Every structure is written in C-alpha cells, then in structure tokens.
Amino acid sequence: MTRHKEGDRRDTALNDAELQRCLTATWSTPAGLWGALSTVDHKIIGRRYITTAFVFLALGGVLSLLMRLQLAQPEARFIGPDRYNQIFTMHGTNMMFLFAVPVMQAMAIYLVPLMVGTRNIAFPRLNAFSYWMYLAGGLLLWVAFALDVGPDVGWFAYVPLSGPQYAAGKRADIWAQMITFTEVSALAVAVEIVVTVFKQRAPGMSLDRIPLFVWSMLVTSFLIILAMPAIMIASTALILDRLVGTHFFNPAEGGDVLLWQHLFWFFGHPEVYIIFLPAVGMVSTIVATFTRRPVFGYLGMVMALIATGILAFGLWVHHMFVAGLPRLGESFFTASSMAIAVPAGLQIFCWLATMWAGRPIFKTPFLFVIGFMVIFVIGGMTGVMVASVPFDTQVHDTYFVVAHFHYVLVGGAVFPLLGAIYYWFPKFTGRMMSETLGRWTFGLMFTGFNLTFFPMHILGLQGMPRRIYTYQPEMPWSGLNMFISLSAIILALGFLMFFVDAIRSARSGSAAPANPWGALTLEWATSSPPPAYNFMHLPVVSSLEPLADDPDILPVASGLRIDRRELLITSVVQAVPEARESSPGDSIWPLWAAAATSVTLIWSIFTPWAVVWGSIPVAIALIGWFWPKGVVEEDA
Amino acid sequence: MNHTVVLDVADLPEHGLGSASQTYWGTLAFMLIEGTGFALSIVVYLYLMSLATQWPLGTAPPDLLAGTTLTALLIVSLVPNLFLARWARHQDLWKVRIGLIVMTVLGVAPLVLRAFEFPAMHIKWDQNAYGSIVWVMLGLHTTHIITNLVETAVLTALMFSRHGDSPRRYGDVSDNAMYWNFVVITWLPMYACLYWVPRL
Numbered sequence: 001m002t003r004h005k006e007g008d009r010r011d012t013a014l015n016d017a018e019l020q021r022c023l024t025a026t027w028s029t030p031a032g033l034w035g036a037l038s039t040v041d042h043k044i045i046g047r048r049y050i051t052t053a054f055v056f057l058a059l060g061g062v063l064s065l066l067m068r069l070q071l072a073q074p075e076a077r078f079i080g081p082d083r084y085n086q087i088f089t090m091h092g093t094n095m096m097f098l099f100a101v102p103v104m105q106a107m108a109i110y111l112v113p114l115m116v117g118t119r120n121i122a123f124p125r126l127n128a129f130s131y132w133m134y135l136a137g138g139l140l141l142w143v144a145f146a147l148d149v150g151p152d153v154g155w156f157a158y159v160p161l162s163g164p165q166y167a168a169g170k171r172a173d174i175w176a177q178m179i180t181f182t183e184v185s186a187l188a189v190a191v192e193i194v195v196t197v198f199k200q201r202a203p204g205m206s207l208d209r210i211p212l213f214v215w216s217m218l219v220t221s222f223l224i225i226l227a228m229p230a231i232m233i234a235s236t237a238l239i240l241d242r243l244v245g246t247h248f249f250n251p252a253e254g255g256d257v258l259l260w261q262h263l264f265w266f267f268g269h270p271e272v273y274i275i276f277l278p279a280v281g282m283v284s285t286i287v288a289t290f291t292r293r294p295v296f297g298y299l300g301m302v303m304a305l306i307a308t309g310i311l312a313f314g315l316w317v318h319h320m321f322v323a324g325l326p327r328l329g330e331s332f333f334t335a336s337s338m339a340i341a342v343p344a345g346l347q348i349f350c351w352l353a354t355m356w357a358g359r360p361i362f363k364t365p366f367l368f369v370i371g372f373m374v375i376f377v378i379g380g381m382t383g384v385m386v387a388s389v390p391f392d393t394q395v396h397d398t399y400f401v402v403a404h405f406h407y408v409l410v411g412g413a414v415f416p417l418l419g420a421i422y423y424w425f426p427k428f429t430g431r432m433m434s435e436t437l438g439r440w441t442f443g444l445m446f447t448g449f450n451l452t453f454f455p456m457h458i459l460g461l462q463g464m465p466r467r468i469y470t471y472q473p474e475m476p477w478s479g480l481n482m483f484i485s486l487s488a489i490i491l492a493l494g495f496l497m498f499f500v501d502a503i504r505s506a507r508s509g510s511a512a513p514a515n516p517w518g519a520l521t522l523e524w525a526t527s528s529p530p531p532a533y534n535f536m537h538l539p540v541v542s543s544l545e546p547l548a549d550d551p552d553i554l555p556v557a558s559g560l561r562i563d564r565r566e567l568l569i570t571s572v573v574q575a576v577p578e579a580r581e582s583s584p585g586d587s588i589w590p591l592w593a594a595a596a597t598s599v600t601l602i603w604s605i606f607t608p609w610a611v612v613w614g615s616i617p618v619a620i621a622l623i624g625w626f627w628p629k630g631v632v633e634e635d636a
Numbered sequence: 637m638n639h640t641v642v643l644d645v646a647d648l649p650e651h652g653l654g655s656a657s658q659t660y661w662g663t664l665a666f667m668l669i670e671g672t673g674f675a676l677s678i679v680v681y682l683y684l685m686s687l688a689t690q691w692p693l694g695t696a697p698p699d700l701l702a703g704t705t706l707t708a709l710l711i712v713s714l715v716p717n718l719f720l721a722r723w724a725r726h727q728d729l730w731k732v733r734i735g736l737i738v739m740t741v742l743g744v745a746p747l748v749l750r751a752f753e754f755p756a757m758h759i760k761w762d763q764n765a766y767g768s769i770v771w772v773m774l775g776l777h778t779t780h781i782i783t784n785l786v787e788t789a790v791l792t793a794l795m796f797s798r799h800g801d802s803p804r805r806y807g808d809v810s811d812n813a814m815y816w817n818f819v820v821i822t823w824l825p826m827y828a829c830l831y832w833v834p835r836l
Contacts, residue, residue, distance in 0.1 A: 010646060012646070122658050122662070123658065123662060187669055190665075191662055191665040191666060191669075194661070194665050195658050195661045195662050195665065198661055199652075199656075199658055199661055200658075203643055203645075225665060225668050225669050225672070226668070226672055228669075229669055229670075229672040229673040229676055230672075230676055232673065233673060233676050233677065233680070236772075237680075237768075237772070240761075240768070240772070241768075244761065244762065245761075245762035246761050246762060246765075246767075246768035246771075246772070247762070247763075247764055247765040247767075247768050248680075248765060248768050248769070250765070253693075253763070253764040253765055254684060254687070254688055254693045254764045254765035254766055255684070255764075255765040255768070256683070256684065256687055256765075259680065259683060259684070262683070263676070263680070266676075514637065525637055526637075536639070537639050537641070540642050540643050552637065552638060553637070553638050553639070553640050554637050554638070554639050554640070555639075555640055555641075555642040555643075556639045556640065556641055556642065556643070557641070557642070557643040557644070557645050558641045558643070558644060558645070558646075559644045559645040559646030559647070559648075560645060560646075561650075566650075568645060568648075569652045569656055569657075569658070571656075572655075577643070577645050577648055578648070578652055578656040579648050579649045579650070579651060579652035579656050580645055580648045580649070580650055581650075581651060581652055581657075581658065582650070582651070619786060623790055626790070627790075627794070628794070628799040628805075630799070634799070634802065634804060635650055635651075636649075636650050636651035636802050636803040636804040
C-alpha cells in the first residue's frame with residue numbers, strides 16, 4: 001500500500017460546506033478569458049461542443065432552405081449551378097462531419113463522466129485539444145465557402161470528379177483537409193470515452209450495471225476508432241494525388257477510382273451507426289425514465305448494440321451497387337444489409353415492450369422518442385428495400401435515396417437528440433425548457449419533416465435525380481417540389497422554435513431541481529448544473545439503477561485527496577477500485593498545440609513542405625503540454 | 637441528497653501502474669487506431685496489386701539489403717526495449733536512463749537505413765500507383781519511428797531532470813516501450829508485403 005503523506009488533505013472528517021469549498025478551489029475553472037481558453041472541465045467543453053454543433057446545424061439548415069427555394073419551381077434562377085454544387089456539398093459535409101458526429105460525442109463528453117460517477121473525462125487536455133481542432137476544421141470549411149472556395153464535389157467527394165484532373169483549384173483540398181480536422185478530434189474523443197468507461201466507472205459499476213447510453217457511446221467509440229482511419233487514408237491519398245502527383249486514383253497509372261469508393265464507404269457506412277448508436281442510447285434512457293421502469297431486455301439491448309457495431313463494417317458495398325462489382329459480392333452485401341435490420345428490430349421491440357409494461361408519461365422528450373420510432377421504422381423499411389440490388393439500381397442517385405437517408409438520419413438521430421436535449425437541458429444549464437413550446441416544436445417538426453421528406457420517395461420513383469440545381473417544366477416534378485418547399489418552412493419553423501426555446505430557457509427558464517424527471521442514473525444524483533467536481537463524494541453502485549435503491553441516500557466512497565484533482569480508477573470488468581488517480585489541471589498548451597496543428601494542416605494544402613516545417617511548432621507545443629510543471633497532480 | 641460512506645479508498649495508491657493506468661489504455665487505443673491504418677495500407681497495396689497485370693508495376697522488386705537489415709535491427713532493438721520496460725517496472729532510475737539512451741540511438745539507426753530503403757524501391761511516388769503506395773507505406777511507418785524517437789528523446793531528458801524519479805514517469809517509460817514494440821511488430825507484415833509479396 002501507499003505511503004501516507006503528511007499534510008495531504010482528504011475528504012474525510014470535513015463538514016459539507018468545508019468540503020464543497022475545498023473541492024471548488026481545487027476543481028473550478030478560473031473566471032476570465034484565460035480560464036476559458038485553458039479549461040479542461042468536461043462539462044464546459046461539452047457545452048461548448050454541443051453549442052458549436054448546433055450552430056453548424058442551423059447553418060446547414062439555412063443551406064437546405066436555399067436549396068428548397070431554388071427547387072420550388074422549374075428553371076429557377078435563384079442559385080446558379082456552381083453555387084448549388086457548393087451548397088449541397090456544404091450541406092452534407094457540414095451535417096455529417098460538423099454536426100451529427102460531433103454533437104453525439106459532445107453529449108457523451110458532458111454525460112458519460114457523470115453517468116459513470118467520476119469527476120472528469122479521461123485525458124481532459126486531449127479533450128480541450130479536440131474541441132479546438134473541431135472548431136478550426138469547421139471554420140476552415142465555412143470561411144472557404146464564404147470566399148467562394150467551398151467544396152463542390154459532393155459530401156463523399158468521388159474521384160475522378162474530386163481528383164486533380166476535374167477539380168482544379170483548392171475546393172476539394174478544403175474538403176479533404178476538413179476531414180483531417182474532424183477525424184483527429186473525433187478519434188481523440190473516442191479514446192477519451194473508451195478509457196473513461198473502462199477505467200473510471202464508480203466502484204461497483206460492473207459491466208452489467210453500465211447505463212445503456214454509456215454502452216452505446218462505448219460501442220460508438222470503437223466504431224470511430226476502427227472506421228475513421230479508412231477516411232484518413234482516403235483523404236490523405238486524395239490530397240497526395242492532387243498535391244504531389246501520386247496515382248492512387250488514376251487508372252492510367254495503375255490506380256483505381258473504385259478504391260476511393262471502397263475506402264470511403266468502409267468508413268462511411270459505420271459512420272451512419274456512429275450517428276445512430278448514440279441516439280439508441282438516448283432513446284433507451286428516455287424510455288426508461290418516462291415509462292417508470294427499466295428497459296426491457298438489458299442484455300439483449302447491449303448485444304444488439306455490439307452486433308450492430310460489428311455488422312456495420314460488413315455493409316459498405318451496398319453504397320456501390322451500381323458501380324459494376326461482381327454479382328456474388330453484391331449478393332453478400334444484400335444479405336448483410338438486411339441482417340442489420342435484425343438487431344435494429346430487436347431494439348425497437350424491446351422499447352415497445354418497455355412502453356407496454358410501463359406507465360408512459362408523455363413529456364416532450366418522450367414525444368420525440370415516439371416520433372423517432374415512427375420515422376426511423378419507415379426509414380429502416382426503405383433501407384431494406386434499397387438493400388435489394390435491382391431496386392437500388394432503379395432508385396440510385398434519385399430523391400428516393402435522399403428521402404431514405406433523411407428518414408434514417410433525421411428520424412434516427414436528430415429526433416432522439418432533440419428529445420435528449422429537452423431531457424438533459426436541466427442538467428446542462430440548471431433550467432427547464434418550456435413544455436408548451438416543446439410540444440409545439442415536436443408537432444411542427446414531426447409534421448414538417450414527414451410532409452417534406454415523404455413526397456421525396458415519390459419524386460425519386462418518378463425519376464428525379466438528386467444534386468440537380470434545376471429541372472425543366474416538362475418534367476412531372478414541379479407540383480411535388482413546390483409542396484416540399486412549402487412543407488420545409490413548417491420544419492424550419494419547428495427548428496426555429498426549438499432554438500428560441502433553448503436560448504430563452506437558458507437565460508430565464510424555471511430553475512431545475514437536481515432530478516426533475518425522477519430518473520435513476522447517476523448524473524441526477526448531483527445538482528443541476530453539477531459543480532466543477534461533479535460529485536461531492538464519488539458514488540458507489542450496487543445495481544443498474546443506482547438511484548432506485550434509496551432515492552434519498554447515495555452510497556459513496558471517502559478518503560480521496562481534495563488538495564489535488566483526484567478521482568478513482570477501477571478495474572475494467574468488475575469496477576473494483578485500483579487507485580486514487582490525479583486528473584490533469586487546466587492548461588493553455590492544448591490550444592497552442594491545436595493552433596500549430598491547424599496552421600500545419602491548412603498550409604499543407606499548398607505545399608508538402610508545410611508538414612516538415614509545421615511539425616516543429618507542433619512538437620514544441622506537445623512537449624510544453626506534457627513536460628511536468630511540479631504541480632500536486634503529478635504526485636504519485 | 638444525503639450521503640452514506642460505504643467504502644474507504646484512503647489506502648489506495650496515488651497513481652495506477654500497468655493496467656491500472658489510464659495512459660496504458662490510452663496507448664492501446666491509439667495503437668488500435670494506427671494499427672488499423674497500417675492494415676488498411678496493406679489492403680490498398682494488395683487491392684492495387686490485384687488490378688495490375690504485372691507487379692511491381694513497371695519496375696523490378698525492391699532490393700532486399702536495406703529493408704532486411706532494418707528489419708533485423710528493429711527485431712534486435714526489442715531486447716534492450718524489453719529490459720528497459722523491466723527496469724521501469726522496478727523503478728531503477730540509472731538503468732532506465734541508460735536504457736533510454738540506448739533506445740534513442742536505436743531510434744536514429746533505422747532512420748539512417750530507411751533513407752536507403754526509399755531508393756531501393758526503384759520507383760518514385762509519382763511514377764505510378766505502385767510507387768505511390770510503397771512510398772506512402774514507408775512514409776507512414778517512418779512517421780511512427782520519428783514520433784517515437786522524439787518521445788523517447790524527450791523522456792530521456794525528463795529522466796535526467798528533477799522530475800524523473802517518480803512512478804508516473806516510470807509509467808511513461810513503460811508505455812513508451814510498449815509503443816516501440818508496436819512500431820516494430822507492425823513493421824513485420826509491412827516488410828513482408830513490400831519486399832516479399834512482389835517476389836511471389
């Protein structure tokens with residue numbers, strides 16, 4: 001056992017007020033700009049991440065309205081073809097890389113440490129770094145768009161269109177390098193989540209007592225770790241082809257354009273589940289709370305998450321059915337694409353069983369869950385349809401596919417996410433969102449969404465291709481297009497109402513108690529919003545629903561130091577305490593490291609020597625980051 | 637909410653070692669990310685090979701001398717590396733310092749040999765897709781040698797500073813040694829792919 005240092009201060013034998021004062025002094029972020037730039041508090045960074053992601057959602061939404069304005073009538077002259085290409089590329093790229101994936105990870109950054117009962121995320125400085133990288137990547141993309149050099153090659157940037165021959169200028173490079181920024185930040189967060197879940201769970205939180213949202217983020221993080229290297233390799237190869245004349249995608253010199261599609265979709269299909277699985281976790285959490293009973297079939301739910309994660313890597317070719325691949329391969333991928341409907345269906349039935357057996361309370365978060373189930377099931381069924389090669393050949397690159405993936409992504413991820421925001425908003429801000437406005441928001445969004453996207457199925461079957469900037473009056477599409485554009489206004493009003501409610505409630509919503517919904521997971525065992533140190537004493541867990549055992553008394557551990565940032569390390573399977581570990585303090589170095597990396601990456605769009613010279617400031621920043629400063633957190 | 641203390645953790649160590657350390661798991665996770673990257677580069681190589689009428693494209697298979705010597709050197713470097721990991725576990729400051737100096741030198745030596753490997757490929761990155769993938773594979777692995785070398789050099793400086801003699805730093809040395817094992821082991825399939833697959 002360890003040497004007991006004289007003079008280190010412990011949380012034993014202090015009254016609550018004194019303990020809170022000491023913990024606040026040790027854990028809180030200093031006020032002012034410097035504090036804001038150097039903070040490593042997962043809650044502050046998580047809130048920042050969520051807010052930034054929603055800003056990108058709003059920007060991407062404005063782009064979609066511009067597209068709907070252009071398509072409302074045939075031969076409109078509102079947007080020209082070049083600008084339109086940039087707009088649909090920006091919309092897809094922004095929504096996938098700057099909104100959907102980051103916002104799910106952002107929710108985890110805030111919630112996972114609280115739900116597993118610890119005081120900060122693992123590698124909190126890496127967390128700060130990842131946010132700055134994400135912000136820089138988003139700014140790169142949007143500033144480029146504002147300067148008319150926004151990417152115009154579609155969100156999956158197929159070669160040869162995005163290659164050196166057909167995409168002169170720097171637009172495709174902006175896209176490819178934005179990928180590097182967002183993947184670096186996503187991978188960093190994935191590592192933090194994995195280590196937080198593996199090693200920082202509350203004592204007693206064995207694998208079978210991990211909340212389903214945390215399970216879903218763990219599986220998601222592994223998907224990110226295994227899928228994102230593929231897109232890093234692909235985008236790097238694209239930049240090399242464009243900058244230094246490699247031939248990865250040049251058939252004239254032994255390269256291959258389908259190589260791009262394989263690499264992209266080996267990442268791109270798991271990407272869908274990287275967005276969907278966190279939503280599954282959110283739905284499970286909300287269903288349990290608002291039906292007043294644990295989710296039916298916990299083990300089955302966890303197995304379904306893992307099975308979905310594994311199957312996600314065996315589906316990518318279904319995006320390439322019209323690329324002329326061998327028939328046997330196509331049959332295999334048809335089978336695997338249909339197979340993934342099995343774990344998805346299992347989860348749906350488990351939620352239905354939970355609702356059936358429970359006593360549902362129809363608050364706003366739960367309404368969004370119901371909306372999710374309706375929309376996602378429709379999207380899932382069109383998914384099974386397009387898994388069939390002959391059907392897919394017919395509707396490939398038409399509005400049918402646009403309808404399908406908006407049903408899956410908006411239904412499968414955005415509806416649960418908005419439900420989750422309504423659910424956890426009191427924890428994030430200490431204030432409640434408006435139930436009245438919430439119901440209106442849900443009503444407008446559910447109606448607006450279906451009226452906007454359902455007719456797109458029909459447009460697709462009528463042969464309207466996606467990504468066209470206009471169409472001729474002879475085509476039988478104009479009536480439905482006008483209908484869709486008008487319906488999009490309803491959907492946009494729903495989003496507008498959500499933003500108004502969120503901003504208004506954050507400023508002047510009614511104060512939230514610690515546990516406004518009577519939920520049973522650990523994040524509700526502390527105040528809303530939680531103090532800088534999350535929990536006054538770290539909780540000890542003896543069941544899947546720690547707050548169900550005794551709603552008034554929380555079993556806790558004591559004996560931790562309070563003169564340094566300290567948390568508990570527990571074993572991977574049983575969560576037996578192994579060490580009192582320190583958690584790194586605030587530091588400005590992650591910001592410098594992100595700044596140096598950003599300069600290097602953007603510079604390298606123009607010359608390969610940027611990598612050589614840029615690595616020097618990056619190395620200096622990293623050494624500054626890791627070099628010991630003689631603070632108490634380095635005690636061992 | 638009221639609290640009831642059910643667990644006393646006062647006697648636990650102030651820093652976790654081995655699998656009780658966060659950096660150990662973090663290093664494993666980064667190895668998984670980079671290992672996936674290495675594996676995918678081999679997949680790209682084999683994919684391009686499967687499309688080509690002859691392989692290597694437009695050139696002879698690479699010369700074996702530089703690459704094979706480097707491979708042998710990397711394998712040999714595992715021996716002092718394993719000793720270094722053991723000394724770090726025993727928290728033996730002087731042996732760790734010596735081991736780190738040795739490993740720094742053993743990080744520089746493969747870079748010298750690597751400089752001869754690129755010309756031994758008989759092709760440039762911009763000549764054809766074969767040239768592109770072999771340069772990227774060599775470049776990817778070289779990046780890992782360089783980053784590990786910088787890390788080892790910084791750790792060496794650290795272990796000679798007043799911050800050195802601490803369980804936390806010995807943990808860093810262990811994780812660094814584990815990462816070097818990874819750099820060496822991932823090279824072996826890359827070596828087989830680059831040098832022997834073209835000779836099949």
